[in-house]
Amino acid sequence: MARRHLLIGGGPGAVSAAEAIRGADAAAEIILVSADPHGYYSRPGLAYYLAKEIPEKRLRPFAPAEFTGLDFTWLTDRAVGIDPAGHAVTLENGGELAFDRLLIATGSTAVPARVPGAELDGVVKLDDLDDARDIIRRSADAKNAVVVGGGITALEIVEGLRAHGVHVDYFMRQDRYWRNVLSELESRVVEEELRIGGVRVHPFTELARIVGRDGRVVAVQTGDGTQITCDLVAVAIGVRPRIELAKAAGLACERGILVDEYLRTSEDDIFAGGDVAETADPVTGRRTLEVLWHSAVHKGRIAGLNMATQPVHAYEEGPSLNITRLAGLNTTIIGAVGAGKDADLEGLSRGDSQTWSELGEAVLIEAQADGARIRLEIGERAVVGAVVMGEQALSFQLQELIEARADISSVAPRLKAPGAPVAELIGSCWREWTARHA
Numbered sequence: 001m002a003r004r005h006l007l008i009g010g011g012p013g014a015v016s017a018a019e020a021i022r023g024a025d026a027a028a029e030i031i032l033v034s035a036d037p038h039g040y041y042s043r044p045g046l047a048y049y050l051a052k053e054i055p056e057k058r059l060r061p062f063a064p065a066e067f068t069g070l071d072f073t074w075l076t077d078r079a080v081g082i083d084p085a086g087h088a089v090t091l092e093n094g095g096e097l098a099f100d101r102l103l104i105a106t107g108s109t110a111v112p113a114r115v116p117g118a119e120l121d122g123v124v125k126l127d128d129l130d131d132a133r134d135i136i137r138r139s140a141d142a143k144n145a146v147v148v149g150g151g152i153t154a155l156e157i158v159e160g161l162r163a164h165g166v167h168v169d170y171f172m173r174q175d176r177y178w179r180n181v182l183s184e185l186e187s188r189v190v191e192e193e194l195r196i197g198g199v200r201v202h203p204f205t206e207l208a209r210i211v212g213r214d215g216r217v218v219a220v221q222t223g224d225g226t227q228i229t230c231d232l233v234a235v236a237i238g239v240r241p242r243i244e245l246a247k248a249a250g251l252a253c254e255r256g257i258l259v260d261e262y263l264r265t266s267e268d269d270i271f272a273g274g275d276v277a278e279t280a281d282p283v284t285g286r287r288t289l290e291v292l293w294h295s296a297v298h299k300g301r302i303a304g305l306n307m308a309t310q311p312v313h314a315y316e317e318g319p320s321l322n323i324t325r326l327a328g329l330n331t332t333i334i335g336a337v338g339a340g341k342d343a344d345l346e347g348l349s350r351g352d353s354q355t356w357s358e359l360g361e362a363v364l365i366e367a368q369a370d371g372a373r374i375r376l377e378i379g380e381r382a383v384v385g386a387v388v389m390g391e392q393a394l395s396f397q398l399q400e401l402i403e404a405r406a407d408i409s410s411v412a413p414r415l416k417a418p419g420a421p422v423a424e425l426i427g428s429c430w431r432e433w434t435a436r437h438a
């Protein structure tokens with residue numbers, strides 16, 4: 001009899017699992033249950049949609065025919081209970097679905113502001129397409145907005161609001177933007193771009209209270225008592241994995257759902273993938289959460305393969321990668337680049353990985369080359385992390401070198417010399433490495 005795979009979630013974690021299962025088992029029955037009424041779309045793409053750079057239809061990663069080819073059932077519904085022993089999931093609209101193997105890929109959700117007034121009409125977040133549409137709709141009447149938080153999402157909202165002609169006051173709790181991932185120089189470049197774009201940037205500014213009239217936002221009050229008039233308050237202070245369903249079912253959870261190297265939860269037939277899966281390094285036991293599109297795809301694929309076959313395919317984390325845009329600057333962040341904690345964020349920000357904040361004794365090199373601002377973090381023999389801002393010609397080479405932990409010791413002393421031709425040296429390193437591994 002065909003095995004039935006049930007997937008909870010409609011993001012890249014669940015959809016890549018469906019692809020992997022179908023690839024491994026042509027006869028399997030695959031049912032995907034997603035609470036999002038808009039089907040499968042790119043969440044990172046929401047920033048470009050909000051900024052009026054792409055139409056809504058460009059958010060779809062698949063053409064409808066490619067989806068049909070996967071031959072699975074997509075149900076728009078919410079899973080409200082899991083019975084691990086009975087191998088069944090209860091749905092909000094009634095009914096129960098039995099499963100042989102289950103995947104939980106419920107993603108993550110924005111952490112709400114914990115200040116008086118947080119429930120007022122006009123307080124917005126950016127988790128999904130409905131939120132993006134809501135911000136666009138409200139921008140038509142709004143004049144001023146206050147954005148609080150850090151990481152990528154805060155800036156995506158800032159840029160989106162500016163594109164719709166809304167004046168923005170951006171609050172940062174500390175001295176600079178995204179201090180646990182960016183260097184001081186990079187933070188300053190981003191802040192300057194924001195100012196050039198007409199954003200009022202407020203360092204050392206805490207949101208203390210949201211002031212309302214007739215249930216609607218009319219102003220905010222900062223920690224020092226200053227009042228700023230506004231119609232909208234956007235909160236982007238971090239995200240949390242949606243673990244409630246798994247917790248209620250008795251699965252082992254900490255910040256995410258705990259999984260082994262095969263992405264199996266504490267129940268043999270239940271797997272977790274995407275943002276919600278808290279993975280463990282089998283050697284060090286170190287646990288990691290990642291809120292990254294490409295990691296969600298990778299985890300989904302591995303979980304799907306293990307579901308369709310036997311749990312023998314191990315998930316290997318690899319260096320984190322994010323190709324994004326910060327205040328209009330194309331930016332690639334690879335591997336270990338930061339340290340410590342960002343006071344503007346509770347938990348992780350979207351497009352973030354804990355592995356970015358665990359830099360050891362690396363040597364830092366910052367350089368300007370061919371329209372790009374480049375930062376390299378160099379360990380004993382290899383580049384362990386990099387940030388490329390602006391022109392992206394070097395980012396692919398750096399991705400490959402970092403992923404392969406390529407030995408760069410032959411050029412390291414020259415790279416570390418003041419005024420070194422960084423782009424040239426990285427380019428020759430990469431060519432040498434590809435020639436050796438061709």
Ligand SMILES: Cc1cc2nc3c(=O)[nH]c(=O)nc-3n(C[C@H](O)[C@H](O)[C@H](O)COP(=O)(O)OP(=O)(O)OC[C@H]3O[C@@H](n4cnc5c(N)ncnc54)[C@H](O)[C@@H]3O)c2cc1C
Nearest residue numbers: 009010011012013035036043079107274275291292293351
């Ligand atoms: C605005 C924004 C910008 C981003 N920018 C970047 C970026 O620049 N780079 C990057 O790498 N990543 C970025 N991300 C993060 C990236 O999109 C996520 O890491 C990725 O989507 C996670 O995939 P997932 O499948 O785990 O969860 P999600 O894509 O969050 O999908 C979870 C799905 O589960 C559904 N669901 C939840 N609970 C239930 C339930 N009980 N029953 C049924 N369905 C349920 C939800 O409706 C949703 O469809 C961004 C995310 C957002 C929102």
